[in-house]
Structure formats: C-alpha cells, structure tokens
Amino acid sequence: YSMDEVKRAFDVFVGGYLQTPPLFSAKHKDGKRFYDIARAGESALPENMLPEPEFVDLFDYQIFDYDDKTHKVLFSIDVGRGFYVRSFVEDVARHLGDIATLLSLRRVKAGYFSLDKAINIDSIEARGDIERLSISLEEATSMLPTVIVNDDTARKVSHGGKLKADIFNEISGFVRIVNKNNRVLAIGISEMGHFKYNVVLGDDE
Missing domain, CATH: 2.30.130.10 (PUA domain)
Known part of the structure; x- marks a missing residue:
C-alpha cells in the first residue's frame, strides 16, 4: 500500500464510527468483564456474546512515518472516551483488505494531563518544591x-x-x-x- 492509500483508510474513520471493542477489554456482558471471559479460555464465543459495537470519536490523526515494505505505520490520534486503538488498527487494515496488529502504544494526553507537563520523581526530589510543581484539584478536574x-x-x-x-x-x-x-x-x-x-x-x- 502507498502512503496515500493508508491516509485514505485513516480518513474513513475521522469524525467517529461504530467500533467493536476487543475481546480483551473491560466491557461487561451478563455481569462479566470480557477480559475475564477471554482469560478463562472462552475465545470461541457465539455471536450474541461478543462485545457490541459502540460509537467512538476520532477527531484527528497524524502519520509520522510509513514503511511501504513492512507496512509499519507510526502515527498519533486524537480520540474520545472509550476508543480502543487496537480495534482501530484492525479496522484500518480491514478497510485495506488486510490484517494488522498494534506493536506499541503510548498515551501522551488524557484530559488535562499530558506528558509534556509531566515531571519525573528524581526531578521533584532534586528541585524540592513540590507545592509549586503540583497541579491544583481545580485544574486537574477542569475537563x-x-x-x-x-x-x-x-x-x-x-x-x-x-x-x-x-x-x-x-x-x-x-x-x-x-x-x-x-x-x-x-x-x-x-x-x-x-x-x-x-x-x-x-x-x-
């Protein structure tokens, strides 16, 4: 696939779509979490026992790198609550008529919190000014x-x-x-x- 084909596949999902959560997820069915069902070896579930599709938001994406030989894609996405990146990767591949898996995932922002505002423990101890570095409860819950x-x-x-x-x-x-x-x-x-x-x-x- 070319970079343009991959981008067009991503474009299909921008704005949101009905996404089926992965079997290894925290979604419930009849009082059980799906990851508990999967860990118990119940992988071949009947259709009525699989996770139900839910509408999820995909606001934007950016592709940083694409290897047209290995088909590895390095990308970032801005998504809403309840979005499963593993499922998204499979959905993009399915749209291209193929299969895919997620190699790694890094969450860089959740609500008010982002990695560019994060400070590691060693830095806090070295600077010794915890109060000034702390986020207020009002800021932390502002979303x-x-x-x-x-x-x-x-x-x-x-x-x-x-x-x-x-x-x-x-x-x-x-x-x-x-x-x-x-x-x-x-x-x-x-x-x-x-x-x-x-x-x-x-x-x-």
Whole structure:
C-alpha cells in the first residue's frame, strides 16, 4: 500500500464510527468483564456474546512515518472516551483488505494531563518544591462538566447529602460540583436523574 492509500483508510474513520471493542477489554456482558471471559479460555464465543459495537470519536490523526515494505505505520490520534486503538488498527487494515496488529502504544494526553507537563520523581526530589510543581484539584478536574451550587447546597454536598436531579441540567456521566468560589466539593456520576457520589472532598469553606 502507498502512503496515500493508508491516509485514505485513516480518513474513513475521522469524525467517529461504530467500533467493536476487543475481546480483551473491560466491557461487561451478563455481569462479566470480557477480559475475564477471554482469560478463562472462552475465545470461541457465539455471536450474541461478543462485545457490541459502540460509537467512538476520532477527531484527528497524524502519520509520522510509513514503511511501504513492512507496512509499519507510526502515527498519533486524537480520540474520545472509550476508543480502543487496537480495534482501530484492525479496522484500518480491514478497510485495506488486510490484517494488522498494534506493536506499541503510548498515551501522551488524557484530559488535562499530558506528558509534556509531566515531571519525573528524581526531578521533584532534586528541585524540592513540590507545592509549586503540583497541579491544583481545580485544574486537574477542569475537563469535567461542572455544576456550581449555592451556599446551602454546598453545605449539603460537603456532607454527602442527597441532591435534586434538576441541578444537573441533563448532564450524563462524571460531573464535579463546585461552590461559588470554584472550590471542588465533590465528584460523582449523574445518570438518568440520579447522582451518585464518587468522592466528597472535604467541608465547604
């Protein structure tokens, strides 16, 4: 395949597509994780027991290198939650009428966190200024949908109190709750009109 053919295959998936998760994944089926099923040797599963396709986002990609003899591709992709790179590689190859496997994977960014902002342990010990190098809780959770609450609700949140569903404005998934000063009070999951705390982060001040 030429570089242009490989790029055209990548282009097919930009914008998102229905992706089937790999059998070795953390997805559930009938209360079991698929990687547990696979490790138990149940690899030849009937069609109705395989992971179901889910829509995933592929925002952009960049191909850095391509060897037209070995067909090895070095690339980066910007993707959304729940995206399996192993499956993507297989899907690209399938589109080209071939098979492929993922040789290595390096995650360079997840939400606010990226490798270019990372500092190794030795550097922290050498510089001895942990506070200045630390990321605040507010920064670390800034990618989450946010609900700002008034003082009365903030006090309720600080004690893990039950909240009215309407304050989440149809937010689904992980959400952080902050007070009027943007201090993070709690993180939890909002789903189908219910909110479940994952962690309460101290008293409101």
